[in-house]
Amino acid sequence: MTDIFSRLEKTRILDTALREDIEKIFGARGKKALAAIDAGKIKKYLDFFVVEGRTASYVVDEDFCTCGDFMYRGRTCWHLIAVKIVTFTGTFEKIDHWYIDSLSATAEDKG
Numbered sequence: 001m002t003d004i005f006s007r008l009e010k011t012r013i014l015d016t017a018l019r020e021d022i023e024k025i026f027g028a029r030g031k032k033a034l035a036a037i038d039a040g041k042i043k044k045y046l047d048f049f050v051v052e053g054r055t056a057s058y059v060v061d062e063d064f065c066t067c068g069d070f071m072y073r074g075r076t077c078w079h080l081i082a083v084k085i086v087t088f089t090g091t092f093e094k095i096d097h098w099y100i101d102s103l104s105a106t107a108e109d110k111g
Helices: 002-011 016-026 028-038 068-073 078-089 099-110
Strands: 042-044 049-052 057-061
Touching: 002 016, 002 078, 016 028, 016 078, 028 078, 042 078, 049 078, 057 078, 068 078
Parallel strands: none
Antiparallel strands: 042 049, 049 057
């Protein structure tokens, strides 16, 4: 696993060989991570990365994710894999405000 991210750190390019290795090493989680990257579903706010999943958005901060796979099964989820990849490739959408402020505004709109 470390080898993949070492290679990405050096090249900063998600080429075909790296994509194939990610799928081999991580299986379905790797495929989901790559699909999310390709679909532009990774956003970098001033405070967190946020990954749009099928049913919700998940906050990723360093080696932590708010998804159930991470929280209840204690394993590396596809959201974490996707964020690790984009930190080296820069293929994320940059949002120039705090995610926590977005949550507060949403709560006020509902209240």
